[in-house]
Amino acid sequence: MIRNLFLGLLGLSLASAAEADWAINMPKGVTDLSLETYDLHMMVFWWCVAIGIVVFGVMIISLIKHRKSKGAEAATFSHSTTAEIIWTAIPVVILVLMAVPTAETMVKMEDSRNPDLSIVITGYQWKWHYKYQDSNVDFYSSLARSSLEARRKQSEIDPFSVPNYLLEVDNPVVVPRGAKVRLLLTANDVIHSWWVPELSIKKDAVPGMVNETWFRANETGTYRGQCAELCGKDHGYMPIVVEVVEPEAFAAWLASQDAEL
Numbered sequence: 216m217i218r219n220l221f222l223g224l225l226g227l228s229l230a231s232a233a234e235a236d237w238a239i240n241m242p243k244g245v246t247d248l249s250l251e252t253y254d255l256h257m258m259v260f261w262w263c264v265a266i267g268i269v270v271f272g273v274m275i276i277s278l279i280k281h282r283k284s285k286g287a288e289a290a291t292f293s294h295s296t297t298a299e300i301i302w303t304a305i306p307v308v309i310l311v312l313m314a315v316p317t318a319e320t321m322v323k324m325e326d327s328r329n330p331d332l333s334i335v336i337t338g339y340q341w342k343w344h345y346k347y348q349d350s351n352v353d354f355y356s357s358l359a360r361s362s363l364e365a366r367r368k369q370s371e372i373d374p375f376s377v378p379n380y381l382l383e384v385d386n387p388v389v390v391p392r393g394a395k396v397r398l399l400l401t402a403n404d405v406i407h408s409w410w411v412p413e414l415s416i417k418k419d420a421v422p423g424m425v426n427e428t429w430f431r432a433n434e435t436g437t438y439r440g441q442c443a444e445l446c447g448k449d450h451g452y453m454p455i456v457v458e459v460v461e462p463e464a465f466a467a468w469l470a471s472q473d474a475e476l
C-alpha cells in the first residue's frame with residue numbers, strides 16, 4: 216500500500232512537473248516593494264546557505280578528522296565561556312543584519328497615506344466585491360465561466376485546455392499604472408485573504424475589521440492571485456485578477472463603468 220502511495224505521488228509530481236510552467240522561487244513582482252521583498256528573501260536565503268555550509272562543513276570535517284579509528288580522544292571539559300560568547304554573539308549580529316533592512320521595508324509597507332485611489336475589497340463565500348472610493352463604481356468579481364464549467368464533476372472538459380484555469384474572473388480589478396492604490400479589506404462572512412504575489416500583497420479580509428495595505432504597480436499587465444485563507448468548500452474558486460493599465464485607459468474604464476450604473 217505504501218509502495219502504491221509512493222508510486223502515485225511520484226507519478227503525480229512528474230505529471231505536474233511536465234504539465235505546469237511553474238517556478239520554484241517567489242516572483243520579483245512589479246512594484247518597488249515587491250522587488251525589495253524579493254531582495255530581502257534572497258539575502259536571508261543566502262545567509263541560510265552560508266550558515267548551512269559552515270555548520271555542516273565543520274561538523275563533517277570534525278567527524279572525519281577526529282574519528283575513533285584515528286585514535287581521537289574525547290575532550291573532558293564541560294564548560295567554555297569563550298565558546299558560549301561566540302555562539303551567542305555571531306547569531307545576534309546576523310539577526311541584526313537581517314532585521315535592519317527588513318524593518319525599513321516593513322515601515323514602507325505600512326505607510327498607506329496619501330493614496331491616489333482607494334478600493335474597498337470585501338470577501339464573500341466565494342467571490343470578491345470591489346468598491347472604488349470617490350466614485351459609484353462597484354462590482355462583484357467571480358470565477359470565470361470557462362473555469363466554472365471545467366471544474367464541474369464529469370464536465371469532460373480538460374482543465375489543461377482552459378487558459379488560466381481557476382485564475383480567471385468575470386470582472387477584473389482595474390488600476391492605473393504608477394498610482395498609489397490603497398486597499399481597504401474586509402469580509403462579509405468568514406475570513407478570506409487577498410493574495411497577489413506579483414504585487415507582493417497578502418492581506419487578510421476579516422469580518423468586522425478593516426485591514427489596510429497599498430501598492431504602486433510600475434508595469435502594465437494582468438496579475439493573478441487567489442484567496443489565501445481556507446474559507447469553505449469553494450475556497451479554491453475565488454481567484455483575483457488585477458489589470459494594470461495606463462492612466463488614460465483607467466480613466467476611460469472608470470467612466471464607462473460609471474455610465475453603466
Ligand SMILES: [Cu+2]
Pocket residue numbers: 338339406407408442443444445446450453
Ligand atoms: Cu476566501
